[in-house]
Amino acid sequence: xxxxxxxxxxxxxxxxxxxxxxxxxxxxxxxxxxxxxxxxxxxxxxxxxxxxxxxxxxxxxxxxxxxxxxxxxxxxxxxxxxxxxxxxxxxxxxxxxxxxxxxxxxxxxxxxxxxxxxxxxxxxxxxxxxxxxxxxxxxxxxxxxxxxxxxxxxxxxxxxxxxxxxxxxxxxxxxxxxxxxxxxxxxxxxxxxxxxxxxxxxxxxxxxxxxxxxxx
Ligand SMILES: Cc1cc2nc3c(=O)[nH]c(=O)nc-3n(C[C@H](O)[C@H](O)[C@H](O)COP(=O)(O)O)c2cc1C
Numbered sequence: 001x002x003x004x005x006x007x008x009x010x011x012x013x014x015x016x017x018x019x020x021x022x023x024x025x026x027x028x029x030x031x032x033x034x035x036x037x038x039x040x041x042x043x044x045x046x047x048x049x050x051x052x053x054x055x056x057x058x059x060x061x062x063x064x065x066x067x068x069x070x071x072x073x074x075x076x077x078x079x080x081x082x083x084x085x086x087x088x089x090x091x092x093x094x095x096x097x098x099x100x101x102x103x104x105x106x107x108x109x110x111x112x113x114x115x116x117x118x119x120x121x122x123x124x125x126x127x128x129x130x131x132x133x134x135x136x137x138x139x140x141x142x143x144x145x146x147x148x149x150x151x152x153x154x155x156x157x158x159x160x161x162x163x164x165x166x167x168x169x170x171x172x173x174x175x176x177x178x179x180x181x182x183x184x185x186x187x188x189x190x191x192x193x194x195x196x197x198x199x200x201x202x203x204x205x206x207x208x209x210x211x212x213x214x215x216x
Contacts, residue, residue, distance in 0.1 A: 019158050024199030026162040026191065029085040033194045034065075039159055040088060043192070046155035050147040054127055055105065056098035058141050059148035060184055062091035076177060077169040077189065086164075086191035091174070092149045093184040094141025099131035138185065145187040152190055162195040 044061050052058055064070055065088045074083045083089055095101065103124060110120040130136050153163040166189040174186050 019154060023153055023157045023163070024195075024202070026086075026164040026193070026195045026199060027080075027082050028196040029082055029087070029162070029191065029193040030196045031085045033087045035087045035161060035192065039161075040192075043152060043155045043159055043161070044090075046158075047148045047152035050144075050151045052098075052144040052147065053140055054102055054123065056095070056101050056127070056140075056144065058095040058098045058144035059187075060093040060095065060145075061152075062093055062178060062180070064089040064091070072177060073169075073174070073189075076173045077166060080166065080168060082164055082166075082191045083189070085193070085196070087161075087193035088191070090152065090190045090192065091178065091180075092145050092152075092187045092190060093180065094138075094145035094187045095184060096134075096137045096141050097131070097183050098137070098140065098144075099127050102127040141185055142187055149188055149190060156192050161192050162199075163193075164191045165189075166191065 040063070044063075047059070047061070048057065050059070064073060067084075070084050070086070070089055073089060074080065077083045106115065106120050106123050109115045110117065115123075149165060153165065156163045169186070169189055171186050174180070180186065
């Protein structure tokens with residue numbers, strides 16, 4: 001039984017590692033591929049398992065699947081063809097007022113008896129105090145939504161789809177085109193679909209360049 005478990009864990013590790021290594025930033029998609037809504041929702045739901053500061057879940061997903069709408073966004077993404085050809089373009093939004101989620105969530109937990117008044121008040125005071133700074137709010141929106149974005153791409157690969165993160169777009173034009181409320185900032189676009197070509201090989205810096213042990 002113990003051996004069986006060890007074998008299963010090793011197999012799971014291998015599969016997870018394969019998913020990580022198989023993800024590449026996809027720039028060419030087969031057009032006219034539809035991702036079933038159920039699968040897309042599973043991918044988005046898996047993305048929401050990302051951690052976030054105070055569990056404020058700073059991410060929102062603006063999902064674009066309509067061909068005309070994708071074609072409208074393409075020039076805003078400086079003409080990058082993958083926006084038109086991908087099955088879906090997900091605009092990852094970051095919440096600049098995530099403190100409001102905190103209030104709602106921790107009020108609920110207090111009402112349900114899961115946290116004490118003292119814990120509730122401490123958390124709310126920490127959160128509201130921090131969110132007085134616009135710079136803090138923006139950093140948190142970008143940082144935490146970025147974690148969900150990464151999970152979304154890994155989840156897509158695990159479900160057999162390719163993806164590509166994109167920062168190459170005009171944020172002002174995107175906000176205007178999609179009526180994005182002032183509460184949210186576009187953090188990045190993620191295209192999802194079926195790759196039409198093998199990904200361009202990329203390399204990574206070696207750990208010897210990346211890891212600093214204990215201190216500089
Ligand atoms: C924040 C961010 C913005 C990016 N913007 C673009 C983009 O606008 N267009 C594009 O083709 N690739 C974009 N990329 C993809 C990178 O070029 C790609 O991830 C990198 O070259 C490594 O490739 P790999 O992920 O396939 O290993 C972006 C990646 C990130 C993380």
